[in-house]
Amino acid sequence: MKTTFRWQLAIILLVICGAWIVTCSRGSQNSPVITPEEDASQFVTLTDVVPDAILEIRYFGTYNFVGSRIDGYEEPTALLTRQAAEALKAVSDDVRKQGYRLKIYDAYRPQCGVDHFVRWAADIPDTLMKPYFYPDLDKSVLFEQEYIYEKSGHTRGSTVDLTLFDMATEKELDMGGTFDWFGPESHPDFCGNPETGEYTGDCSKSPAGRSITPEQFAHRMILRRAMLSHGFKAMDTEWWHFTLKDEPFPDTYFKFPVRQLKQ
Secondary structure (H helix, E strand, O other): OHHHHHHHHHHHHHHHHHHHHHHOEOOOOOOEOOOHHHOOOOEEEHHHHOOOOEEOOHHHOOOOOOOOOOOOEOOOOOEEEHHHHHHHHHHHHHHHHOOEEEEEEEOOOOHHHHHHHHHHHHOOOOOOOHHHHOOOOOHHHOOOOOOOOOOOHHHHOOEEEEEEEEOOOOEEOOOOOOOOOOOHHHOOOOOEEOOOOEEOOOOOOOOOOOOOOHHHHHHHHHHHHHHHHOOEEEOOOOOOEEEEOOOOOOOOOOOOOEOOOOO
16 A cells, blocks of 8 residues: 555656646746746846946945845845946946946845835834934835835836946035935925926925035936936936836836846
């Protein structure tokens, strides 16, 4: 009886394994199916395309609104779709002529990183980084006011968060506010008109009476003009956030981790 049972078990396992092989192949043992969400073959390591980009990957470290390393960030590198990286190379060439380099805070973000943000936002008592990133907000409003989403354009691989580095002063260009500041002070139209590049001085949107100077607004516009001139579109709530207009994967949310891609 034991021998019969073992043979039956072996047959069942063979059937299961056979079904798995059929499911995971395209008719060839050497052609495994890779779901689009896991396939990094159309992505590049950004510094392979833009070698002079400065990387400060905030979600690999602890200086971010969560206060810890974010899930999925295994190495302090930046990944983008090849199309987005090539467009960013054109931006880099443009701003270098003006005396600047690109400094990257975030690029491709895996879905598990977005999920980490969602869990953090739901944990209302965790306000470790509130003084640095959202002092004017109660954490309970982050979903309602759309600071945190369950999906992010970053996960599609053609969105980048960045600023400018001034080669003359060897410092970040003063944008009048930090990356990932939750508030109207981060909006491109804060104190000015981003469509015309004009500083208006209308800073009334700030709940705490904050403002930025004409020079700080002008710095934001240097970055914006360069990005828009080379195929990116801006976000109306974050001066640092841009997405490739013709992104190659507009409906795909990837989940492979952030780490150096093999050549």
